[in-house]
Amino acid sequence: GAVVSQHPSWVICKSGTSVKIECRSLDFQATTMFWYRQFPKQSLMLMATSNEGSKATYEQGVEKDKFLINHASLTLSTLTVTSAHPEDSSFYICSALHQGLGQPQHFGDGTRLSIL
Amino acid sequence: RKEVEQDPGPFNVPEGATVAFNCTYSNSASQSFFWYRQDCRKEPKLLMSVYSSGNEDGRFTAQLNRASQYISLLIRDSKLSDSATYLCVVNTNAGKSTFGDGTTLTVKP
Numbered sequence: 001g002a003v004v005s006q007h008p009s010w011v012i013c014k015s016g017t018s019v020k021i022e023c024r025s026l027d028f029q030a031t032t033m034f035w036y037r038q039f040p041k042q043s044l045m046l047m048a049t050s051n052e053g054s055k056a057t058y059e060q061g062v063e064k065d066k067f068l069i070n071h072a073s074l075t076l077s078t079l080t081v082t083s084a085h086p087e088d089s090s091f092y093i094c095s096a097l098h099q100g101l102g103q104p105q106h107f108g109d110g111t112r113l114s115i116l
Numbered sequence: 117r118k119e120v121e122q123d124p125g126p127f128n129v130p131e132g133a134t135v136a137f138n139c140t141y142s143n144s145a146s147q148s149f150f151w152y153r154q155d156c157r158k159e160p161k162l163l164m165s166v167y168s169s170g171n172e173d174g175r176f177t178a179q180l181n182r183a184s185q186y187i188s189l190l191i192r193d194s195k196l197s198d199s200a201t202y203l204c205v206v207n208t209n210a211g212k213s214t215f216g217d218g219t220t221l222t223v224k225p
Binding site for chain 1: 147148150157158159160161162165203205207211212213215216217218
């Protein structure tokens with residue numbers, strides 16, 4: 001089945017550090033990838049849609065200068081949390097959409113980000 | 117009103133019970149439908165797609181009613197390992213996915 005790899009799975013950093021998270025589709029090409037954030041006991045919140053070769057589309061209330069997204073190839077999207085602060089601590093999950101109508105999203109393992 | 121609404125739960129059932137989750141969606145342009153399960157502190161995993169004719173995968177049965185814009189998931193003979201949060205996901209043709217908030221199921225011995 002489709003596999004999406006996300007790295008790193010756990011990050012603990014000092015406040016002010018920038019953190020880069022990678023999302024790779026391992027056995028299929030993904031023109032579209034999604035980045036979500038999930039706080040404890042809350043539902044997934046879509047942050048942005050990442051399209052290969054073009055600028056990401058951010059959801060309302062998500063700062064694009066804070067959360068930099070790059071989708072340079074059909075198998076890789078990256079999310080960089082710039083100058084992270086404790087309130088950015090969360091579970092970040094990427095997903096990739098298999099090409100073709102009616103296909104489900106496949107999720108990465110998620111990255112647990114803790115900012116001290 | 118949310119685009120995708122699910123029973124909030126939680127559902128607490130004994131092992132062996134049959135439990136059903138419901139999900140309604142508001143966008144009539146929705147084209148594809150899925151159920152995911154999410155375990156605590158893990159990513160969502162695809163459980164099954166939902167087809168108009170209804171589909172079954174072992175103990176799990178999913179149904180779609182386009183006229184009522186309603187999706188259901190039935191779990192028979194519940195196992196302890198079925199304890200998780202179940203997410204209803206609706207896609208439009210443009211590839212936009214909308215997630216329900218999830219329904220939490222706890223299966224007890």
